Amino acid sequence: MGFHDIKEQIISCRDCAQKFGYTPHPVFHGKAHSKIMQIGQAPSKRVHESGLPFNDPSGAKLKYQWYQITDEIFYNEDNFYMTGLAHCFPGKHPKGGDNPPPLACANKWLTQEMDMVDNEIYIVIGARAAKYLFPKESFEDLVLKNYRINGKPTIVLPHPSPLNVRWFKTHPSFEEKRVPEIKKMVWDVLGLKETDI
Numbered sequence: 001m002g003f004h005d006i007k008e009q010i011i012s013c014r015d016c017a018q019k020f021g022y023t024p025h026p027v028f029h030g031k032a033h034s035k036i037m038q039i040g041q042a043p044s045k046r047v048h049e050s051g052l053p054f055n056d057p058s059g060a061k062l063k064y065q066w067y068q069i070t071d072e073i074f075y076n077e078d079n080f081y082m083t084g085l086a087h088c089f090p091g092k093h094p095k096g097g098d099n100p101p102p103l104a105c106a107n108k109w110l111t112q113e114m115d116m117v118d119n120e121i122y123i124v125i126g127a128r129a130a131k132y133l134f135p136k137e138s139f140e141d142l143v144l145k146n147y148r149i150n151g152k153p154t155i156v157l158p159h160p161s162p163l164n165v166r167w168f169k170t171h172p173s174f175e176e177k178r179v180p181e182i183k184k185m186v187w188d189v190l191g192l193k194e195t196d197i
């Protein structure tokens with residue numbers, strides 16, 4: 001099965017319809033040769049409704065504050081392949097926040113996407129995504145060092161959600177020291193110069 005067949009199958013997947021209680025809307029984005037494969041956790045309700053990944057406050061922080069790139073660069077499929085543990089919004093949790101992403105989605109689809117996409121680097125976003133891909137590592141270590149998946153450089157980021165404010169307050173060195181390194185890696189892979197922004 002080829003890349004386009006997998007994409008078509010993901011788009012039409014409705015495996016979680018009964019569990020969610022609404023029609024799933026798989027959201028992902030990119031090409032087989034996107035330079036950066038970004039693996040998040042699950043789309044937010046706003047992304048579920050718009051169909052555009054990271055079109056929410058989390059995405060604003062990620063794109064404009066951390067990567068410091070424009071939407072034009074971020075949504076260029078030559079640049080980013082955006083996927084996640086789950087491809088659909090998993091619903092609201094009764095105690096607040098979103099439900100956890102169904103890992104059956106990652107087992108079924110993400111593993112195939114990672115085999116198919118010929119990216120240069122990975123960016124893993126959020127503690128749940130990090131735990132799935134690096135089950136033995138501590139999250140604190142993961143966000144401060146460079147790792148490798150499939151032999152390719154891999155960055156792990158805390159979730160940029162505004163709900164994660166406590167983590168940022170207790171880990172100020174992340175935004176002071178690590179974010180500039182991450183921005184440089186992203187810009188280097190995309191071949192960006194200050195005059196491009």
Ligand code: SF4
Binds near residue numbers: 017087088102105
């Ligand atoms: S979350 Fe994944 S497995 Fe569930 S319906 Fe969406 S694409 Fe299918």
